[in-house]
Amino acid sequence: MMLFLWGSLSAQTPMITDGMMTPKKDLGNGIFYGFDSWNKYWEGTLKRDNQNIGTLTTQAATWMGVYGLTEKITLIGMLPYVWTKASGGTLHSMQGLQDLTLAAKYNYFNKEWGQNSIRLFALGSYSLPTTNYTPDFLPLSIGMGCKSLSARLTGTYSLKKVWTFTASGAYTWRGNIFLDRPSYYTNGQMYFSNEVQMFDQFDFIVRAGYHQSNWHAELFYTQQNTLGGGDIRRQDMPFASNQMNYSKIGASFLYVIPQVKNLAARAWGSYTIAGRNVGQSTTINAGLMYTLHFSNTQ
Amino acid sequence: MNTFKFYIALFFITSLTIVVSCNKEVTYSEGLTPLQPTNVDANAGTWKPVFVTSYTKYAASVPTPADTSTAAYKTELTTIKNLQSVLTSSQKKAIDYWSGGGVLRWNQIFRELVARYNLPPAPLANGTYIFPDANNPFADPQFPFSNPPYAARAYSYVSAAIYDALKATWYYKYQYNRPSPYLVDKGVKSLMPKVNIPSYPSEEAVMSGVTQTILLALFPAAYDEIMIKAGEQRSAALLSGKASSSDITVGIALGKAVAADYVARAGTDGTSTAIGTKAQWQVLGDTAKAHWAKLPAPVAASDVITWLSLDVPSRPPMLPFFGTKTSPGLGVKGWMMTNANFISERPGPPPIATQSEMKNQVDEVKYYSQNLTREREGIVLKWADGAGTYTPPGHWNQIAEGYVRDANFSEVRAARAFALLNMAMHDAAVGCWEAKYYYFNPRPTQLDPSIKTGTGIPNFPSYTSGHSTFSSAAATVLSYLFPDDATYFTDQAQEASLSRLYGAIHYRVDIEAGSDHGKRIGSYTVSFAQTDGAN
Numbered sequence: 001m002m003l004f005l006w007g008s009l010s011a012q013t014p015m016i017t018d019g020m021m022t023p024k025k026d027l028g029n030g031i032f033y034g035f036d037s038w039n040k041y042w043e044g045t046l047k048r049d050n051q052n053i054g055t056l057t058t059q060a061a062t063w064m065g066v067y068g069l070t071e072k073i074t075l076i077g078m079l080p081y082v083w084t085k086a087s088g089g090t091l092h093s094m095q096g097l098q099d100l101t102l103a104a105k106y107n108y109f110n111k112e113w114g115q116n117s118i119r120l121f122a123l124g125s126y127s128l129p130t131t132n133y134t135p136d137f138l139p140l141s142i143g144m145g146c147k148s149l150s151a152r153l154t155g156t157y158s159l160k161k162v163w164t165f166t167a168s169g170a171y172t173w174r175g176n177i178f179l180d181r182p183s184y185y186t187n188g189q190m191y192f193s194n195e196v197q198m199f200d201q202f203d204f205i206v207r208a209g210y211h212q213s214n215w216h217a218e219l220f221y222t223q224q225n226t227l228g229g230g231d232i233r234r235q236d237m238p239f240a241s242n243q244m245n246y247s248k249i250g251a252s253f254l255y256v257i258p259q260v261k262n263l264a265a266r267a268w269g270s271y272t273i274a275g276r277n278v279g280q281s282t283t284i285n286a287g288l289m290y291t292l293h294f295s296n297t298q
Numbered sequence: 299m300n301t302f303k304f305y306i307a308l309f310f311i312t313s314l315t316i317v318v319s320c321n322k323e324v325t326y327s328e329g330l331t332p333l334q335p336t337n338v339d340a341n342a343g344t345w346k347p348v349f350v351t352s353y354t355k356y357a358a359s360v361p362t363p364a365d366t367s368t369a370a371y372k373t374e375l376t377t378i379k380n381l382q383s384v385l386t387s388s389q390k391k392a393i394d395y396w397s398g399g400g401v402l403r404w405n406q407i408f409r410e411l412v413a414r415y416n417l418p419p420a421p422l423a424n425g426t427y428i429f430p431d432a433n434n435p436f437a438d439p440q441f442p443f444s445n446p447p448y449a450a451r452a453y454s455y456v457s458a459a460i461y462d463a464l465k466a467t468w469y470y471k472y473q474y475n476r477p478s479p480y481l482v483d484k485g486v487k488s489l490m491p492k493v494n495i496p497s498y499p500s501e502e503a504v505m506s507g508v509t510q511t512i513l514l515a516l517f518p519a520a521y522d523e524i525m526i527k528a529g530e531q532r533s534a535a536l537l538s539g540k541a542s543s544s545d546i547t548v549g550i551a552l553g554k555a556v557a558a559d560y561v562a563r564a565g566t567d568g569t570s571t572a573i574g575t576k577a578q579w580q581v582l583g584d585t586a587k588a589h590w591a592k593l594p595a596p597v598a599a600s601d602v603i604t605w606l607s608l609d610v611p612s613r614p615p616m617l618p619f620f621g622t623k624t625s626p627g628l629g630v631k632g633w634m635m636t637n638a639n640f641i642s643e644r645p646g647p648p649p650i651a652t653q654s655e656m657k658n659q660v661d662e663v664k665y666y667s668q669n670l671t672r673e674r675e676g677i678v679l680k681w682a683d684g685a686g687t688y689t690p691p692g693h694w695n696q697i698a699e700g701y702v703r704d705a706n707f708s709e710v711r712a713a714r715a716f717a718l719l720n721m722a723m724h725d726a727a728v729g730c731w732e733a734k735y736y737y738f739n740p741r742p743t744q745l746d747p748s749i750k751t752g753t754g755i756p757n758f759p760s761y762t763s764g765h766s767t768f769s770s771a772a773a774t775v776l777s778y779l780f781p782d783d784a785t786y787f788t789d790q791a792q793e794a795s796l797s798r799l800y801g802a803i804h805y806r807v808d809i810e811a812g813s814d815h816g817k818r819i820g821s822y823t824v825s826f827a828q829t830d831g832a833n
Contacts, residue, residue, distance in 0.1 A: 048420075051610035088610060090743050092670060092750040092802075132672055136679050137752075180679040183413075183696060185686055190410035192696060197323055234438055235420040236686045237754075 014252050015076055017168040017205050019119050019156030021107050022068035025295035032287030034060040038279030044231030045276055054088025056139050076103040082142040091140055098143045101127040115160045123152040136179045138238040146198045147175040162211050169204035186239050187230025196241050199228030214256040223247045232277050242277040249273055262291040330398025332491045335708040342710040343469030346830040348458045350559055353466040359551040360470045363498045366482045374542040375483045381537055382487050389537055396534040397490045400505040401712040405695055408456050409688040411517045415444040417685055425611035435519035446764055447620045447727040449689040452516045454724035455564055461717035463508040463556040464710040471496040480539035489538035499549035500541035501709050506531040507553025515561050568630040572620040579614055586738035593647055603651035604738045605759040616758040621731030632728050633721035634822040640729050643818050645811040648739050648761040659805040663742040667749045667802035674800040678752040681797035690765050691723040694772035701780050714832055719775050722823035726771035729819050734759040752801035763804045766795040766812030774820025
């Protein structure tokens with residue numbers, strides 16, 4: 001899920017950016033499948049194709065777990081296994097376990113009046129590579145190889161119990177990465193070092209949705225900006241610390257399956273409408289989540 | 299639950315500290331220590347020239363200096379004292395920067411220029427390519443495309459010219475024996491490391507003049523940057539009390555005079571015809587088949603599979619006439635090797651593509667393609683040195699840099715090390731390109747399209763491996779210069795070679811023949827070095 005090439009992982013995941021909590025002592029486990037593909041990308045600000053890449057496809061199978069620590073705190077974990085493949089050219093496809101993300105969502109404010117409500121959330125998440133994959137083989141690398149930490153604020157407004165409006169924004173600190181080579185050139189400078197500074201990122205998402213007893217549909221717009229980094233030079237390959245920015249529109253759908261107790265299906269997809277140093281992705285994710293109740297009150 | 303919350307908070311605070319503390323700005327350039335040579339090499343003016351005919355031919359650029367007791371010279375001292383009294387922080391920074399050694403600094407700078415300009419032209423919408431235009435260097439595609447042969451040649455011109463210019467400098471320094479301003483007048487501060495050598499002409503000014511002239515010819519679009527660096531170097535010599543304005547004026551003139559001879563050579567060394575024309579590219583295959591037919595064990599044209607570009611759209615081959623030695627008027631000159639040397643050192647043919655011996659070679663490449671372990675991938679990426687980088691010759695300059703710095707060589711001996719290294723790698727480029735287009739052998743993926751690669755497939759024939767030839771020529775020269783570390787250099791060259799097999803872009807025969815070839819090519823430079831008077 002949510003492996004958007006050259007994009008931040010957690011910013012795309014509804015569980016991270018939505019206003020939903022997991023009841024106390026509920027444990028949800030799910031597997032999601034993600035499919036992302038593009039055949040055009042932005043080389044800096046120039047949109048182009050590249051027949052030596054053709055269509056770049058990224059697939060991921062992601063484990064996701066959620067646990068209600070308290071009514072106010074939900075813990076989230078995810079770990080994707082990622083495959084990349086280019087349809088053109090000769091470059092080797094890549095695959096492997098990518099980054100483990102651990103997050104805690106805290107619902108610190110609720111206010112209800114009539115059939116309306118406002119709820120506010122703070123989320124912290126930490127992400128680190130679980131394997132020694134290389135970030136130096138873009139666009140086929142399975143990830144960026146950096147540790148990161150995000151601080152996110154989310155607010156949802158529920159109108160007449162059926163309309164939902166959510167806004168969420170995060171600042172992500174990213175740690176430096178280390179390459180296998182002793183030098184690199186980026187952003188107009190030569191670096192005689194294998195250490196690469198990964199610039200921090202900011203992202204936000206706004207969602208509007210309609211809610212019924214066992215389903216919830218939303219439309220969203222999301223944007224990510226990298227707060228530094230150089231452009232891909234003309235006819236150069238992308239580099240891990242490029243300034244990767246994008247804007248996407250998308251939709252998501254949640255359906256609690258009535259026939260099977262404790263099972264929910266979730267799907268979302270998006271399309272990149274603008275970008276810089278990223279592929280123009282179309283992305284689809286779908287999966288199932290099964291919940292176990294450990295609470296005595298059930 | 300509060301304990302839980304506390305631990306969660308603690309976890310995130312710790313994580314933030316870890317991430318933020320490793321999110322530091324990366325140093326822009328490799329640090330150099332202030333250069334304090336262990337030996338000033340006072341006799342360098344007697345060392346053999348590389349290319350210039352003599353050092354005395356530049357006598358007109360280096361007139362007899364005014365005596366340090368003259369009023370004119372005293373005015374120069376007053377100027378320095380005045381400038382030193384109002385030094386800005388950026389001037390102090392420049393003095394510190396150039397105190398690391400001019401030869402080493404310029405080597406870093408031209409490695410950066412190579413990386414900046416090492417990008418192939420993008421295809422046009424109609425599937426063709428246009429070539430970089432020296433007369434329109436800022437266009438798309440930018441000029442030059444400093445690919446490995448271009449880069450090897452560029453490194454060698456700059457390094458060899460600096461070396462000859464510094465030997466000429468030493469010649470005149472010890473002819474006139476004029477001391478540095480800070481030694482003449484105690485009121486002049488010495489802000490660079492004190493090197494006990496005469497200051498007329500200033501070696502910093504000579505380096506700035508020679509390097510600026512050659513780099514501008516090679517990288518014309520980098521005009522501003524080159525001029526700023528060159529100006530900064532000679533200002534640093536003046537402001538530091540190391541050289542007077544007449545030491546500097548004459549140094550610039552001497553540097554430019556030596557550079558002019560090198561630029562004249564570069565204009566007629568065969569590079570201008572190395573790209574060729576479409577009509578010439580179309581007969582490369584037939585020419586190669588004719589070569590195969592004339593081998594001691596002749597091969598029929600029908601048994602020869604010739605190289606095809608694997609770029610999409612198909613791209614004209616990279617510098618097909620860079621190494622040519624069998625068509626009069628084509629091919630780039632070597633430094634230490636004659637055309638006859640290049641022909642006699644050419645590796646024998648690879649196995650014939652249609653025979654079983656070649657199938658074994660392909661099978662081995664396929665094995666590595668399908669078994670790209672993380673360790674081998676690291677080796678592939680370490681040595682890829684492809685588009686957008688300083689190329690394999692640049693990588694070897696970086697390796698050499700640490701050794702030259704730690705050896706505390708004088709500027710002229712440091713220049714010798716880089717000149718020898720880069721002339722050998724230039725000859726390796728010529729020799730390797732000669733073999734590549736002589737045999738015109740296909741890449742593994744051309745023979746078996748299922749072979750996927752761990753790095754981009756270079757757009758030129760397979761046999762022999764450029765990385766192997768460059769690396770073993772470089773290791774041969776560096777082993778001569780720094781014999782205590784010969785094993786390390788040889789191991790690195792071996793690793794660089796294997797990286798091309800691991801990356802599935804070369805057969806084993808390419809890297810073995812390339813390594814042997816590179817060693818033989820490097821030995822020509824070592825033979826020169828053994829008798830150049832510097833030992």
